[in-house]
Amino acid sequence: MRRILPDTNVLIDWLNQGRYGEILLAKGALKHMSSVVLLELEAGAFSLKDQRNVQQLAENFERAGRIVTPASADYSAGGRVLRQLQAKKGYNLSKAYSLVNDVLIALSARRIGATLLTQNARDFEAIAEMVPLSLVLV
Numbered sequence: 601m602r603r604i605l606p607d608t609n610v611l612i613d614w615l616n617q618g619r620y621g622e623i624l625l626a627k628g629a630l631k632h633m634s635s636v637v638l639l640e641l642e643a644g645a646f647s648l649k650d651q652r653n654v655q656q657l658a659e660n661f662e663r664a665g666r667i668v669t670p671a672s673a674d675y676s677a678g679g680r681v682l683r684q685l686q687a688k689k690g691y692n693l694s695k696a697y698s699l700v701n702d703v704l705i706a707l708s709a710r711r712i713g714a715t716l717l718t719q720n721a722r723d724f725e726a727i728a729e730m731v732p733l734s735l736v737l738v
Contacts (some may be wrong), residue, residue: 602629605668605709607702607718608640610738615653620738623717632714633661634705635669640698668714674707681707681730689726699723706733 606614606624611633613619624631638658645651661667670678681703685691691699702720706727709716715734718724728735 603714605714
């Protein structure tokens, strides 16, 4: 069965506008949530309604056993990917702070064999040039 792991921007648009429901609610694919995505969702949930929505979403993924947390090997590989992105693509980590999270999300999706769904073409396509990654831009 196909596995998918949505990026933060995809889940935000789904929660706020109902976008991507045809993908996120489709049968025939196992949906997973990155713990890094959960961190980003929690950080941006300022209203009580948003906090409840994020909590409910997290509880559903937790109950299903589908929250993916980066392993120590992901951090090690992530450091190498970040070094390559700086050297080959000119990234500046002090200006692209979310890139660390994106690398961890990508490596976690790769580790479980999931396709990563994102709107962030620039960063994730650059990451995919450094490590093979199943990526769908929405």
